[in-house]
Amino acid sequence: MTGRAETLQRLAEVFREHGYEGASLATISRATGLGKGSLYNLFPGGKAEMAACVLAEIDEWFEANLYAPLREAKQPAEAVSVMFDAVETYFRSGRRVCLVGVVALGSERDRFGEAVRSYFARWVAALAGALERSGRDIAGSTALAEEIVAQIQGAIVLARALDDPAVFTRTITALRARAA
Amino acid sequence: MTGRAETLQRLAEVFREHGYEGASLATISRATGLGKGSLYNLFPGGKAEMAACVLAEIDEWFEANLYAPLREAKQPAEAVSVMFDAVETYFRSGRRVCLVGVVALGSERDRFGEAVRSYFARWVAALAGALERSGRDIAGSTALAEEIVAQIQGAIVLARALDDPAVFTRTITALRARAA
DNA sequence: CAGCGTTTGTACCGATCGGTACAAACTGGG
């Protein structure tokens, strides 16, 4: 009887932990507390639809909490700083993996290609816009935005590989300085 | 009758494409042209041993072609530049995924934890050493080395997500400038 | 060519995969 929102959260956690191919329906059923009947009632399209819905949910969250603020901020420099706050919280200092990034690296990229592409393209574009409106030239803004997004993704990899969340925190601090 | 080296190459490609859990023995058998009998003769430990051997092979390659040169170079600044060349070639401008990074993001990180940790720790350490010997202070060298390795990993994610190898190439160019 | 250890293909194992069928248990409206 837990709502759809919470189900999507738990689904996301399973996909983050095992990847798309590695997340079995048994694991999903256990993690969500829902039997197959319920799962296929909520997601008639099966695992593919579950993943698509999870990606859509994540996309919505980033759109509302990161991209839109970056685009519409009166003080773009402050919006960038707020973005770093949100990123640090969301990814739990690198302990939590970026599901969209994981999908991008796997063979399921083709299946969810457009969602993945859009997620990152809009992130870079929104960030570049904010950087530009805070006084940088256009070319430099896009380049820096790309670097920042890439480095956030890489910091997650590195922090997990070294099992040291401090790596992520340090990276974000360094990026704050570069963006300011 | 293809040698063990080539088999490991093809194995690596399968793991890169499907991840550890997603790489089935059927896929592996097809990709290597070896039946199960041959595979279990070469790798008695099954899939886990295959992955371990592939990781070891990759580690050897990076040790010989990147880490050792970085550590032993007479002209450390040039060694760093050579590293970027090697990285660009090895990762095929972001079209090829970093298997160690993929493992770090997945649940199989625990199984191969030490190999993954060591790979990245030695990369960062070797690069930091070279940066330091080329005139930077110790703290700045480690920080920059971490940033560079993270950004390389992130650039792979971003280039794949946007399906645009130019992102990777641009990132490497920018990193060259920062390291110089 | 004989003999022997290794390499290889294939049949097979129980377990689990994603997905379906369907009846029992629930739900709100009359």
Place this chain on the structure above:
DNA sequence: CCCAGTTTGTACCGATCGGTACAAACGCTG
């Protein structure tokens, strides 16, 4: 209270999973 419509658990499907057994084919030494 009863019934239509939904939600749920469970049994089951063929396919495939990782792994094993083993005999035929092979390659080398004498």
